[in-house]
Amino acid sequence: MNIVDIIIKKREGNKLSNEEIAYFVKGVTDGSLPDYQISVFLMAAFLKKLDAEETACLTMEMAQSGGMFDFSQVEGFKADKHSTGGVADTTTLILAPLVASVGVPVIKMSGRGLGFSGGTIDKLESIPGFQVDVSEKEAIEFAKNSNIVLMSQSDNLTPADKKLYALRDVTGTVDSIPLIAASIMSKKIAAGADGIVLDVKCGSGAFMQDLASAETLASTMVEMGRHVGRKVTAVISAMDQPLGMNIGNSLEVIEAIEVLKGNVGGDLLEVSLTLGAYMLLMAGRVDSVEKGKYLLQHHIKNGMGLEKLRELLVQQGGNPAIIEDYSLLPLSSSKKIVFAQGDGYLNNMNTALIGRASLESGAGRGYKEQPLDFGAGIIMKKRLGDFVKTGEPLAEIFASSDKKCISAAEYMQQAITIGEEKEPLPPLILKII
Numbered sequence: 001m002n003i004v005d006i007i008i009k010k011r012e013g014n015k016l017s018n019e020e021i022a023y024f025v026k027g028v029t030d031g032s033l034p035d036y037q038i039s040v041f042l043m044a045a046f047l048k049k050l051d052a053e054e055t056a057c058l059t060m061e062m063a064q065s066g067g068m069f070d071f072s073q074v075e076g077f078k079a080d081k082h083s084t085g086g087v088a089d090t091t092t093l094i095l096a097p098l099v100a101s102v103g104v105p106v107i108k109m110s111g112r113g114l115g116f117s118g119g120t121i122d123k124l125e126s127i128p129g130f131q132v133d134v135s136e137k138e139a140i141e142f143a144k145n146s147n148i149v150l151m152s153q154s155d156n157l158t159p160a161d162k163k164l165y166a167l168r169d170v171t172g173t174v175d176s177i178p179l180i181a182a183s184i185m186s187k188k189i190a191a192g193a194d195g196i197v198l199d200v201k202c203g204s205g206a207f208m209q210d211l212a213s214a215e216t217l218a219s220t221m222v223e224m225g226r227h228v229g230r231k232v233t234a235v236i237s238a239m240d241q242p243l244g245m246n247i248g249n250s251l252e253v254i255e256a257i258e259v260l261k262g263n264v265g266g267d268l269l270e271v272s273l274t275l276g277a278y279m280l281l282m283a284g285r286v287d288s289v290e291k292g293k294y295l296l297q298h299h300i301k302n303g304m305g306l307e308k309l310r311e312l313l314v315q316q317g318g319n320p321a322i323i324e325d326y327s328l329l330p331l332s333s334s335k336k337i338v339f340a341q342g343d344g345y346l347n348n349m350n351t352a353l354i355g356r357a358s359l360e361s362g363a364g365r366g367y368k369e370q371p372l373d374f375g376a377g378i379i380m381k382k383r384l385g386d387f388v389k390t391g392e393p394l395a396e397i398f399a400s401s402d403k404k405c406i407s408a409a410e411y412m413q414q415a416i417t418i419g420e421e422k423e424p425l426p427p428l429i430l431k432i433i
């Protein structure tokens with residue numbers, strides 16, 4: 001078999017056999033394929049698509065490209081969650097401690113930022129000392145002791161996805177239904193949870209821009225998970241504006257802590273509670289989503305979610321003092337305020353452009369090995385539907401230089417549309433599959 005023949009076959013829009021897909025994934029995993037051949041394969045798959053059978057085959061090959069975790073030693077129903085990627089989408093840092101504090105083990109393998117979207121692993125690494133590399137043995141130990149583990153893909157777990165994910169990020173091949181489905185489900189299958197709640201984002205700050213594509217992606221992943229015996233629910237949620245107010249790594253950690261302290265509500269809290277409630281429902285801990293949300297909210301009020309976050313930080317080497325003292329987290333020194341350029345209602349936010357602004361500030365990557373500025377990012381001052389006056393602050397940008405702030409501000413100005421008439425707000429939770 002020859003990789004060039006496989007690339008040409010897909011380039012011409014033909015269906016690949018299971019053997020050809022297995023050959024490709026093996027070459028990615030063992031390092032025998034160079035990045036340029038992997039990248040053009042990804043572009044061919046992006047443009048000519050993979051059908052359901054090819055996608056399922058790619059998923060299973062990627063899931064088996066390393067070891068498969070076995071958490072049977074950890075008692076109880078193990079719940080996992082994954083987002084398809086958004087902007088200011090910090091739900092994991094909120095719902096994982098909350099769900100774990102209710103007694104349902106959360107063992108979650110997360111990713112780094114992808115395209116304009118942020119990644120939980122990058123956010124966790126902005127916490128001084130926090131270790132995201134966790135072996136299977138450690139993960140079992142942690143889960144038994146604390147009910148919570150947040151970890152990156154180890155070299156042993158879905159190494160094929162780790163490589164493909166990093167290349168997709170910098171080759172314009174992220175927003176493909178088969179590639180996203182295979183990336184997410186390979187990790188979820190290999191990570192061994194009993195149940196998975198998928199947060200499928202839909203809107204201008206998501207890889208799926210319309211409900212029909214989001215539904216296709218959601219159903220593809222749900223069917224794949226159920227096929228291998230996992231409970232899977234997909235929540236399709238709106239991404240027409242940044243979910244929280246803070247965008248960037250340490251800034252999002254701060255907002256998550258503020259939510260767990262009960263100081264911040266809004267869409268970020270609502271989506272976190274919804275996803276968490278489905279995890280509790282799946283685990284049989286509650287018999288309705290409403291009861292799940294109520295219980296999680298109770299664990300914000302009584303501080304148990306925050307205490308679980310503290311336990312997680314201590315367990316994985318992070319400095320727990322950040323919870324009380326945000327100055328222990330990085331914050332970039334240059335600052336620029338983006339002002340409203342007219343009076344009216346904030347009717348539209350091109351959220352991918354806001355994600356791009358965050359990338360320009362240094363919070364995201366432009367190439368695979370690019371180091372992040374953990375203290376860079378944006379604090380949004382307004383939400384969709386707000387009335388603003390000329391000169392009012394819309395957002396505050398943090399970066400390591402004025403030049404980066406200016407570049408990010410240009411994207412922010414392009415992203416925001418102010419109109420005379422207030423437009424109706426889209427619903428936050430669009431569909432459950």
Ligand code: URA
Nearest residue numbers: 084085111180183184
């Ligand atoms: N999250 C992933 O893990 N993979 C994708 O392709 C998109 C979001």
